[in-house]
Amino acid sequence: MEGVESYDIGLKEQKVTVKGNVQPEAVLQTVSKTGKKTTFNEAEAEAEAEAPAESVSAVTVA
Numbered sequence: 006m007e008g009v010e011s012y013d014i015g016l017k018e019q020k021v022t023v024k025g026n027v028q029p030e031a032v033l034q035t036v037s038k039t040g041k042k043t044t045f046n047e048a049e050a051e052a053e054a055e056a057p058a059e060s061v062s063a064v065t066v067a
Contacts, residue, residue, distance in 0.1 A: 006035055020046070021064045036064045 010025035023032050037043045043064050
């Protein structure tokens, strides 16, 4: 996915955290293509953002 700088997959938490210049809705749409139930965790994404220009998307996959 264009704009992604890094990502982390937490298997135990069933969470994917994506960092980079990406829109959260685009990340959610892309991850939803796996066929799994997905939700966007806005509070977690904001807490993990290190710089104002950096976008962080946290998606839970069940």
